[in-house]
Amino acid sequence: MKIDFANLGKAYEEHREEFEKVALDVMRSARYILGAETEDFEQNLSIFTGNNHALGCSSGTDALLLALMAMRVRTNDEIITTPFTFIATAETIACLGAKPIFVDIDEETYNIDASKIEQAITKKTKAIMPVSLYGQMPDMDEINAIAEKYDLAVIEDAAQSFGATYKGKRSCNVSTFGCTSFFPAKPLGCFGDGGAVFATNEEDYEKMKAMRIHGQVERYTHHYIGMGGRLDNLQAAILNVKLKTYESDISRRQAVAMKYCDKLSGSIIKPTIKADRTSVWAQYTVRIKNRDRIQKELKESGIPTAVHYPIPMHLQKCFSYLGYKAGDFPVSEKCAQEVMSLPMNPYLEEAEIDYITTNLNTIL
Numbered sequence: 001m002k003i004d005f006a007n008l009g010k011a012y013e014e015h016r017e018e019f020e021k022v023a024l025d026v027m028r029s030a031r032y033i034l035g036a037e038t039e040d041f042e043q044n045l046s047i048f049t050g051n052n053h054a055l056g057c058s059s060g061t062d063a064l065l066l067a068l069m070a071m072r073v074r075t076n077d078e079i080i081t082t083p084f085t086f087i088a089t090a091e092t093i094a095c096l097g098a099k100p101i102f103v104d105i106d107e108e109t110y111n112i113d114a115s116k117i118e119q120a121i122t123k124k125t126k127a128i129m130p131v132s133l134y135g136q137m138p139d140m141d142e143i144n145a146i147a148e149k150y151d152l153a154v155i156e157d158a159a160q161s162f163g164a165t166y167k168g169k170r171s172c173n174v175s176t177f178g179c180t181s182f183f184p185a186k187p188l189g190c191f192g193d194g195g196a197v198f199a200t201n202e203e204d205y206e207k208m209k210a211m212r213i214h215g216q217v218e219r220y221t222h223h224y225i226g227m228g229g230r231l232d233n234l235q236a237a238i239l240n241v242k243l244k245t246y247e248s249d250i251s252r253r254q255a256v257a258m259k260y261c262d263k264l265s266g267s268i269i270k271p272t273i274k275a276d277r278t279s280v281w282a283q284y285t286v287r288i289k290n291r292d293r294i295q296k297e298l299k300e301s302g303i304p305t306a307v308h309y310p311i312p313m314h315l316q317k318c319f320s321y322l323g324y325k326a327g328d329f330p331v332s333e334k335c336a337q338e339v340m341s342l343p344m345n346p347y348l349e350e351a352e353i354d355y356i357t358t359n360l361n362t363i364l
């Protein structure tokens with residue numbers, strides 16, 4: 001058997017006629033950037049998340065940048081985040097000259113350990129940037145309470161969690177800012193780069209709306225230093241189609257995850273989803289010893305796996321100037337050595353899941 005990790009081809013086939021129709025409509029309309037499709041998409045995002053300040057933008061990375069720029073984050077500011085994430089989280093902070101301050105993760109959920117945040121706060125702290133890793137949101141009530149106590153913003157890096165819920169509220173609607181990605185491999189993916197940024201506050205929303213188009217408030221009238229961060233109508237049109245069936249995609253991912261949990265051996269550390277939240281299963285990530293050997297053997301059986309992520313941020317060469325060293329965040333370091341993501345997409349069939357789990361259980 002040969003297993004497809006994300007099966008983007010199947011996602012296309014499933015709605016091929018509709019995708020081709022809407023794409024053709026955009027091409028024939030000769031309106032390509034920030035037009036009707038993008039406006040519709042933003043409205044759909046608001047309905048879906050419950051947050052009526054939604055803006056389409058060029059990527060998840062740019063969504064994070066827009067939020068940080070709207071807050072006027074700059075040199076000497078500190079932003080508290082997790083070292084166990086994709087590079088973009090800490091990179092956008094550093095890009096603006098600010099300092100990422102890392103706080104170790106909770107070993108059960110792989111998200112920032114809220115109980116360790118307070119001790120990292122200084123006079124320079126501007127915001128907390130938790131990441132909703134693998135599709136599950138962190139302890140948002142605790143994080144929001146700390147932010148309120150110290151008058152900080154909370155920026156949710158929701159690139160992997162669009163559609164997830166926390167106490168009934170959707171990801172991107174639980175903090176000062178929510179930033180998500182529609183990169184093809186994310187749970188809701190488009191056919192190129194795309195993202196969205198959400199604000200709880202009208203003023204931030206207006207500012208980001210201008211900032212994603214070079215700070216422009218009227219043609220050639222610029223009130224802010226912004227960026228080229230627009231979403232194109234082709235991607236918005238595709239996303240409008242995909243969003244209509246996204247709930248059922250989430251349920252199918254959920255069903256795949258439950259089958260993995262049932263069928264995997266007890267000696268594998270499986271994902272833990274807290275009772276008050278749901279995951280969109282951006283990844284189904286387990287923990288094992290002897291990862292290199294297991295990945296190699298699975299690959300030989302036609303089962304692709306991935307590591308999210310092998311090197312925590314504080315040990316990345318690009319962040320060596322921050323002065324962290326091995327041992328600073330032991331939970332992140334241990335998880336970085338043991339995590340392994342299994343194929344995850346809505347189309348995995350029972351027989352494929354059986355094949356994957358049987359193979360993995362026997363070579364442990």
Ligand SMILES: *Cc1c(COP(=O)(O)O)cnc(C)c1O
Nearest residue numbers: 059060061086088089159181183
């Ligand atoms: C994918 C991802 C991003 C960046 O999104 P892009 O759309 O690729 O720019 C940021 N943070 C996390 C946690 C991600 O997984």
